[in-house]
Amino acid sequence: MSRLLATVSLVAGAIGATLHHQPVAAAVAASSAVNKTTCNGVNYEYEELAGYGYVVTDAKDKFNDTLGGLGSSIHLERGAWKKLSNGSYSGVLWSLPDRGWNTEGTLNFNPRVHKFNIIFTPQPNATVASPSGPNLYFEYLDTILFSGPDGTPCTGLDADATGHVSYPGFPDLPIATYTGDGFGNDGPGGKRIPVDAEGLYVNEDSSFWVSDEYGPYIYLFGPDGKMLTAIRPNDAIVPVRNDNVSFSADSPPRYVDNGEGNDVDPADPDSGRDNNHGFEGLTVSDDGKSLWALLQAATVQDGGLEKQTMRYTRLVKYDISNRLSPVYEGEWVVPLPLYNDPTAKPSKNPKAAAQSEIHALDNGQFFVLSRDGGAGHGADSSLSVYRQIDVFDLSNATDIKAAGGYDCVGCNVAKEKSGELKKKITAATYCSFLDFNVNEQLNRFGVHNGGDQDQYLLNEKWESLAMVPVEPNKPNGGFYVFSLSDNDFITQNGSMGGGKLPYADSSGYNLDSQALVFKIQIST
Secondary structure: OHHHHHHHHHHOOOOOOOOOOOOOOOOOOOOOOOEEEEEOOEEEEEEEEEEEEEEOOOOEOOOOOEOOOOEOEEEEOHHHOEEOOOOOEEEEEEEEOOOOOOEOEEOOOOOEEEEEEEEEOOOOOOOOOOOOOOOEEEEEEEEEEOEOOOOOEOEOOOOOOOOOEOOOOOOOEOOEEEOEOOOOOOOEOEEEOEOOEEEEEEOOOOOEEEEEOOOOOEEEEOOOOEEEEEEOOOOOOOOEEOOEEOOOOOOOEOOOHHHOOOOOOOOOOOEOOOOOOOEEEEEEOOOOOEEEEEEOOOOHHHOOOOOOOOOEEEEEEEEOOOOOOOEEEEEEEEEOOEEOOOOOOHHHOOEEOOEEEEEEOOOOOEEEEEEOOOEOEOOOEOOOOOEEEEEEEOOOOOOHHHHOOOOOOOOOOEOOOOOOEOOOOOOOEEEEEEEOOOHHHHHHHOOEOOOOOOOOEOEOEEOOOEEEEOOOOOOOOEEEEEEEEEOOOOOOOEEEOOOOEEEOOOOOOOOOEEEEEEEEEEEO
16 A cells, blocks of 8 residues: 555645635535436436546656546446445556647657556545545556557557558558657658547457547557557548548648648548547447447538537447457437537537547446537636536437448538438437536535636546446446546646657646546436
8 A cells, every 4th residue: 555655646646735626605415416317218316526636747657758638538447446445446447648749749659558556535525615635546557558460659640641551351541651750850750550549448358449530440459559450430431532531630740840731631521530520439338249439520521520510420339249350230320419608709609519438338328428628727718618428328319320321421411511410310319417517516626617727627628438336346326437637748847759859838737637536326
């Protein structure tokens, strides 16, 4: 235990720090539900915010790289989740940063997954007047780097506008060409498979599935990080420019005109996923046999170029009973929620809240994390108006794969200009549920939404979900839902490339990687 506490004091910050909290009228009693929702006969209750923790902005991994935004996706090992005799919990958490520090342009960052031990101690008596402070702590264990089928490291650099790489038994894969060392220094240059990792599921043998925004593809990596198989989605999802597949996301390298130059024309694809709107959400069934991936927002031809029209996004399902030979099983339309952006003109509202993660529930429904943008610590506005874990249900939705006619280049489920769903298609049922932004709950742990731009303001990007039972040995419908934030590696004391590129983000901000734990109840 002494090693854990020593690590906690280094990684999670000073436990006894004075915490700022926003004033509110009154604390919410721990016994009263914050919100209740019923979705197609299933009852969901948000009981309370149960935990908060963070990893400091300039923490490093074993390769001397900044740990970065840990919350692009997370996975909690169900078998490792234990309730201790003192009422605390211990577990093993896998954490996925995305493509490295990229606020000034992409870099030759080797995509990776981190592994932590965690200790979580519920504080049900925390109040606004007497906040708990952090009660979730992280002990860094390991980092695994991603490599292609031939062992060549993968990269966070954007894919080339044209071209691909081929390996036996794999679909054609995106390829990124870099000069020098890919960080702006001298080097031999080369080509690597680009991965902007956004979704994660870890199998019992420690192999793991990763969904990415660049392709968008879905990859299976072995325990050593070597790519074992790849899923290329249908033609309606793969990006096309000028009648050719074009995987570029118009995200040029930092070392080329400070990330402002590009070789992509047009900037947005003509069909398929829009730039940075790939497979943001990935989840696998409890039995490990079914995998789902959800686009962050609508494809280009479905209205994906505008926030007012990008509402109807696509969910795909694969049978992964044989992990090396996934089978495409189905596809559905999921409607994203709408919100009014207080900083936008009335003509630009309402906007669709892009989704950042999904989680399959054992009742057949799904959690989905949808949120606004440009609001939070380090963003233009401190006040987020939509940041929620919602529920969707496919029971009455149209399987557009089975229906046919929607999986070709340019084939659309919604009108490109208006974003209106076609009449023959029934979208998934979408139910509003758990709001991150309730200050009466956040303030119980000294954090807040809106107000001062300080370290206790919630970060903008919350992109991960994991769920474990309150009673590991006797599950009774009570769960803890974990969510970690992405901080885009924003720090004033950063390093990339094994320490060869020290950096300070031009924003001037230091963004810790924050974590929240929600206590919920699910019943029928």
